[in-house]
Structure formats: structure tokens, C-alpha cells
Amino acid sequence: NQATEAGRFRASLTAGLAKANFVEGLDTPILAYNGTSPGPLIEAFEGDRVEIDFDNAIPGEESTIHWHGMPVPADQDGNPMDPVAAGAKRVYAFDLPADSAGPYWYHPHPHGKTAEQVYRGLAGVFLVKPKTDPVPAAYSDTVLFFTDLRLGEDGAMPESSMVDLMNGRVGDHVLVNGQKSPTLAVGLGTKRRFRLFNATNARFLRLSFGNAAMTVIGSDGGLLEAPVTVDEVLLAPAERVELVVAFDKPGVVQLATLDYDRGWMGPGRPDDAGLTLLTVNVSETPAEPAPPLPQKLRSIAARGTSAVRRRFVFTEKMGMGAGGMEMGFFINDAAFDMNRVDVVAKAGETELWEIVNKADMDHPFHVHGTQFQVIENERDGKVTPAPHRAWKDTVNVARGETVRLLLKQERPGLRMYHCHILEHEQLGMMGVVDVR
Numbered sequence: 001n002q003a004t005e006a007g008r009f010r011a012s013l014t015a016g017l018a019k020a021n022f023v024e025g026l027d028t029p030i031l032a033y034n035g036t037s038p039g040p041l042i043e044a045f046e047g048d049r050v051e052i053d054f055d056n057a058i059p060g061e062e063s064t065i066h067w068h069g070m071p072v073p074a075d076q077d078g079n080p081m082d083p084v085a086a087g088a089k090r091v092y093a094f095d096l097p098a099d100s101a102g103p104y105w106y107h108p109h110p111h112g113k114t115a116e117q118v119y120r121g122l123a124g125v126f127l128v129k130p131k132t133d134p135v136p137a138a139y140s141d142t143v144l145f146f147t148d149l150r151l152g153e154d155g156a157m158p159e160s161s162m163v164d165l166m167n168g169r170v171g172d173h174v175l176v177n178g179q180k181s182p183t184l185a186v187g188l189g190t191k192r193r194f195r196l197f198n199a200t201n202a203r204f205l206r207l208s209f210g211n212a213a214m215t216v217i218g219s220d221g222g223l224l225e226a227p228v229t230v231d232e233v234l235l236a237p238a239e240r241v242e243l244v245v246a247f248d249k250p251g252v253v254q255l256a257t258l259d260y261d262r263g264w265m266g267p268g269r270p271d272d273a274g275l276t277l278l279t280v281n282v283s284e285t286p287a288e289p290a291p292p293l294p295q296k297l298r299s300i301a302a303r304g305t306s307a308v309r310r311r312f313v314f315t316e317k318m319g320m321g322a323g324g325m326e327m328g329f330f331i332n333d334a335a336f337d338m339n340r341v342d343v344v345a346k347a348g349e350t351e352l353w354e355i356v357n358k359a360d361m362d363h364p365f366h367v368h369g370t371q372f373q374v375i376e377n378e379r380d381g382k383v384t385p386a387p388h389r390a391w392k393d394t395v396n397v398a399r400g401e402t403v404r405l406l407l408k409q410e411r412p413g414l415r416m417y418h419c420h421i422l423e424h425e426q427l428g429m430m431g432v433v434d435v436r
């Protein structure tokens with residue numbers, strides 16, 4: 001139920017209750033878009049006018065659809081200030097500008113309910129495709145959408161515990177496109193394009209394809225200028241990366257996790273070394289020879305300099321209060337208030353944002369409505385410039401680290417910025433910029 005016709009893309013999404021079968025003989029109540037989780041893969045083209053009918057069929061809960069990373073007008077971006085009541089409908093409409101191709105995603109953003117609606121199953125991929133793609137079509141475009149899941153004995157998802165709220169909820173099973181550890185068969189010499197999405201609430205994914213050569217070709221906001229060869233990638237919650245992987249030896253290749261210490265509070269630190277997320281069986285039979293990857297993928301203009309410099313400091317507070325364990329997550333000492341504007345910015349003006357993590361955990365920083373360029377990070381007084389230019393909407397700020405980025409909001413309206421560990425966002429680590 002989606003189609004582009006003469007530059008007009010139409011689709012409809014209904015959020016509501018559904019059932020999944022993760023365990024033989026047990027039903028798991030989930031939330032789903034159009035009955036499926038992850039939600040339908042949306043594919044539109046640069047230049048399209050997009051219209052999406054949204055029907056909130058979640059009993060008793062407001063919801064919204066937020067177009068994570070996409071350059072949409074503020075009043076179409078599913079902000080918590082624009083809820084769609086239970087049983088209500090609305091249309092989200094926006095234009096996809098030139099040069100906006102990229103791996104985006106969509107998820108709800110209602111006040112105080114985002115974390116739960118997402119872990120219960122509401123999230124999906126929104127690919128914006130270019131009119132002409134420099135990546136050879138022979139590399140077949142493959143989405144890997146990571147979510148995670150915790151199930152109780154009865155098959156239902158238990159409520160979040162204190163440890164979940166503190167660290168963000170990390171599930172016991174990682175799913176890829178809704179499945180546990182899927183497999184793929186390819187011919188010898190295959191080159192494949194993978195688009196990886198970390199749609200978990202709070203899990204950091206440090207990933208490697210073993211001895212298959214991995215090349216990064218894109219980030220949150222689309223292609224890089226040139227391919228970059230890597231051994232591994234770290235995907236913080238909400239980040240995306242695009243890879244080309246070459247399968248040059250027959251046998252089994254696994255996409256697996258490596259351990260990453262993101263600063264864990266309390267018991268139950270997940271042990272993520274050696275989880276297999278995807279198995280690729282490479283046959284002895286050679287694949288059709290594929291053209292090489294072009295050395296130039298795209299141009300990204302430098303964001304230039306900025307007259308405005310802002311500083312955002314992330315802190316946490318944990319302690320025993322009158323009612324037991326209390327915790328708070330703050331940006332510049334304030335917890336989120338929907339009725340407060342934290343920053344006023346001018347549309348079209350480049351700003352330098354400095355995100356300082358003075359907390360004991362990593363916090364992935366995200367801002368709505370635009371893509372930014374990271375210029376450098378600083379740790380223990382040592383400044384490291386970004387290795388290459390890339391469009392990002394989410395960047396991990398490790399504990400003790402400062403990340404500097406150049407950002408420009410083109411369109412007026414209210415925009416959220418927050419930690420994308422969704423439990424932290426919910427507990428206050430979010431602010432509002434009013435772009436005028």
C-alpha cells in the first residue's frame with residue numbers, strides 16, 4: 001500500500017496491537033505498524049512529495065510518527081507537542097529535497113511513551129533513494145534493521161526495571177529484520193551493499209564481518225564522499241551505517257558483535273562478545289562479476305564556520321531519595337520540559353554545538369530536522385579531528401568525551417535534541433530548540 005506516481009508518494013501506516021510468535025506455542029503481544037514489526041519498509045525518491053496517512057489504533061495511548069533524520073517541516077515531524085490521540089488520524093506531508101537520499105527510519109515520539117512504544121515494536125525503515133545511484137545495482141541493497149527483545153516466561157514483554165531505566169532497556173535477543181540470526185547465501189566474489197540500522201532502545205553494537213573486507217560507504221545522512229575501509233564499526237542506538245562487503249572466500253562469514261564497554265550501572269551488564277547476527281554462506285560457485293565501487297560517491301560541502309557557539313553538558317544523578325532509588329538525566333542541569341524553549345536559533349545559520357559528556361555512561365546525541373557534520377572530538381585534552389566528512393543526525397558521546405559539530409537548521413519551528421537511549425530521553429535528557 002505504497003506507491004510513487006508522478007513524484008507523489010503515498011502510504012498509510014496504522015499503529016496498533018498485534019501478536020508475534022517468538023517462542024513456539026507462545027503469543028507475544030506487540031505493537032506494530034500495519035500488523036508487522038519492524039514496520040513496512042518505505043522507499044521513496046528524492047524530489048517526491050510524501051503523504052502518509054497515520055491512524056493511531058493503539059488503545060488508550062497517544063502516539064506520533066517521527067521521521068528520524070529526515071529534513072521535514074517541524075509540524076510534520078511527530079514531535080511530542082503534536083500528539084495524535086488514541087483512535088485519531090492525521091496526515092504527515094513533506095517534500096524530499098534534492099540530495100537527501102539516505103537511510104532514515106521512523107518511530108513514535110509521544111511524551112513519556114516513546115521508549116515503551118518502540119521496544120514493543122513500533123519502528124521501521126524509510127529509505128530515500130537518489131534518482132541515479134553511484135553504488136552498482138549489482139550489489140543488491142540489503143537492509144539490516146536491528147532491534148532487541150526481552151520476553152517473560154509467559155511470552156509477554158515484561159515492564160522495565162530500575163536497571164532498564166538507568167542504563168536503557170537492553171533486550172535478551174537481538175533481532176535482524178524481526179528474525180533471530182537469519183542466513184544469506186551468496187556466490188563467490190559477491191559484493192553486497194548493507195544498510196545497518198540500530199533501532200534498539202539502548203544497545204551499543206560493535207560489529208565485524210570477520211575476515212570479509214568491510215568498506216563504509218555511508219552514514220546516517222547518506223553516502224560519504226569516498227569509500228573507507230574498516231575492520232569494525234560501532235553503531236550507537238539510532239545510528240546507521242552503509243557498508244559494502246566483499247565475499248571473496250568460500251565458506252561461512254558471520255556478522256558478529258564485539259564487546260563494547262559503554263559504562264554500565266548496577267548489575268546485569270550484557271555480554272555482547274560473539275553474538276552472531278547474520279550468517280552468510282559463500283558458495284564455491286562464482287557470482288556474476290560485479291563492477292567496482294566508484295572511488296567518488298558524492299560531494300559534501302564543508303559546513304564552513306559559525307558565529308554561534310553553544311555548549312550542552314550531559315549529566316546524571318543517582319541516589320537514594322525518600323521514595324527509594326531516584327535518578328535523573330540532564331542537559332545543562334535541566335530535565336526536559338515540553339513547555340520550555342531551551343535554545344533559540346536562526347534558520348539557515350550555521351552553529352557550532354559542543355556536546356560534553358560528564359556522566360558515567362555513553363550518551364548518543366541526536367537532533368531532529370537536520371544532518372550535521374562532526375568536526376572533532378576531545379578526550380583527556382586530546383583533540384582528534386573527524387577522519388572524513390559525513391552527514392550525521394546521531395553521534396555517540398562517550399563518557400568523558402566532548403564532541404563538536406557544525407549544524408544548521410533550514411526550517412523554522414520547534415526541534416528536539418536528546419540522548420537516543422530512549423529511557424534517558426524519557427527521564428529528561430532532552431531539550432527544545434526554537435528555530436526562527
Ligand code: C2O
Nearest residue numbers: 066068109238416
Ligand atoms: Cu529517533 Cu527524537 O528521535
Ligand code: CU
Nearest residue numbers: 068069367368
Ligand atoms: Cu529524530
Ligand code: CU
Nearest residue numbers: 363419421424
Ligand atoms: Cu543517555
